[in-house]
Amino acid sequence: MLKPFALRYSLALVMLASALAGAAELYRYVDDKGVTVLDRQGVPPEYIGKGYEVLNEQGRVVRVVPPAPSREEMQRQLDAKARASSDAQLLRLYTSVEDVDRALERKMAELDGLIGVARGNQQSLRTQQANLQSQAAESERAGREVPAHLVEQIDNLRDQQKSLDKDIARYEKDRDAAKAGYAADRARLAELLGGTR
Structure with missing residues (x-):
C-alpha cells in the first residue's frame, strides 16, 4: 500500500511542478x-x-x-549581406585596381581572339561557298540540273555562317558586358581600398 501511495505522491509532485513551470x-x-x-x-x-x-x-x-523585420528591411539585410559577400570576393581576387585593369586586358584579348577565329572561319566558309556556287553555275550553264548534294552543301555553309554571325554578336556583347563589369569592379575596389586611383 505504501508503494502506490508514493507513486501517486510523486506523480502529483511532477504534475504540480509542471503546472508551476507553465505558470511561471x-x-x-x-x-x-x-x-x-x-x-x-x-x-x-x-x-x-x-x-x-x-x-x-x-x-x-x-x-x-x-x-x-518588414519585407523592405529583410530586403535591405539581404542586399547588405550580398554586398559584403561581393566585396569579400573582390578583395580576394584583386589586391589593387591595376590588377582589375590587367584582368580586363586579358578578357578583351580572349574575346578578341574568339572573334578573330570566328571571322577567319567565316572567310573560309565564304571561300568554300563561292567554289560550290561556281560549280553549281557551271552545271546550270551546261544545261544540267545542279546536284542535290551541292545544293545541300551550299545551304549547310549558309547555316554555319549564320551561326558564326550569332557567335560574333555574342562575343561583342560579352566585350561590352566585360568592360562594364570590370569598370564597376575597379570603382568598388578603389572605394574599398580607400580612394580612387
Whole structure:
C-alpha cells in the first residue's frame, strides 16, 4: 500500500511542478486592436511577427522577442549581406585596381581572339561557298540540273555562317558586358581600398 501511495505522491509532485513551470511564464503582446494582452498559453501565431515579451511570475521581463523585420528591411539585410559577400570576393581576387585593369586586358584579348577565329572561319566558309556556287553555275550553264548534294552543301555553309554571325554578336556583347563589369569592379575596389586611383 505504501508503494502506490508514493507513486501517486510523486506523480502529483511532477504534475504540480509542471503546472508551476507553465505558470511561471506570461506572454505579453499587443493584439490587432492595440490592446496589450497577458497570456499564459503563449502568443497566437498571428501576433508572433509583431514581437512580444516573456515575463516571470513576478511580472519582470525575462526575454524580449523583437518584431520580425518588414519585407523592405529583410530586403535591405539581404542586399547588405550580398554586398559584403561581393566585396569579400573582390578583395580576394584583386589586391589593387591595376590588377582589375590587367584582368580586363586579358578578357578583351580572349574575346578578341574568339572573334578573330570566328571571322577567319567565316572567310573560309565564304571561300568554300563561292567554289560550290561556281560549280553549281557551271552545271546550270551546261544545261544540267545542279546536284542535290551541292545544293545541300551550299545551304549547310549558309547555316554555319549564320551561326558564326550569332557567335560574333555574342562575343561583342560579352566585350561590352566585360568592360562594364570590370569598370564597376575597379570603382568598388578603389572605394574599398580607400580612394580612387
